[in-house]
Amino acid sequence: MNEPRTQFGRSATTTATGAAIDQGLRQYMLGVYNYMALGVAGTGVFAMLLASNEALMLQIAGTPLRWLPFVGILALGWFAPKVIMSGSKVAAHAMFWVNAAFWGVLISTMLFAFIRADAAQEIYRAFFITASVFGAMSLYGYTTKKSLSGWGSFLFMAVIGLLVAIVLNALIFQSTMLSLITSSLVVLVFSAVTAYETQMIKNMYVEGAGGNDRAAIFGAFALYGSFATLFIHILNILGIMRE
Helix, strand or coil, rough: HHHHHHHHHHHHHHHHHHHHHHHHHHHHHHHHHHHHHHHHHHHHHHHHHHHHCCHHHHHHCEEEEEEEEHHHHHHHHHHHHHHHHCHHHHHHHHHCCCCCCHHHHHHHHHHHHHCCCHHHHHHHHHHHHHHHHHHHHHHHHHHCCCCCCCCCHHHHHHHHHHHHHHHHHHHHHCCCHHHHHHHHHHHHHHHHHHHHHHHHHHHHHHCCCCCCCHHHHHHHHHHHHHHHHHHHHHHHHHHHCCC
């Protein structure tokens, strides 16, 4: 008589624990996406303000200053995650918003070029496409039962290779065709990165490493970078096709 009640008790406990994890996971992921949305909105406003200043944009475009946000983003990509996960909440917020500011400066030069060419509609088109691609791939990463951990090494090498190709093209080749090819590959690779990162962020919570504000900021930091990268290269593709 005791055994059925024991099994029932275990089943009820397991169900309750699963429900608690599901609720906590939803709240955690909502926090990640909320932080990311705030970062994207802040970057958009900052980038548009900079792009509206023609004198500043021309000064940045004509000097080595145009490389400063790019270098800053790469540097933060290496050490900011450690600060976010092991430092204070204030430090985590600082890393996130400094990163968003660097992206804002980087994006502003592209926005200025499109606005000056009377092609502002392409900016909104690129944002809509980016949001659609990002949303679909993030949803896939969140819902798939397939482990995407095996993608990590390939995606890392692909990102490094594309980064080298982009820098070489900007400094040496300056080829429109190569720019179109690399941007197309970046969109494909970072679509996969978005799914991979979403599953990684979800697993952090399931494995007990998530669930706090700093973990949510870390997740937003990772996904924000993928979103911004997708936007820049989709905008670049639209600009090249328009020409």
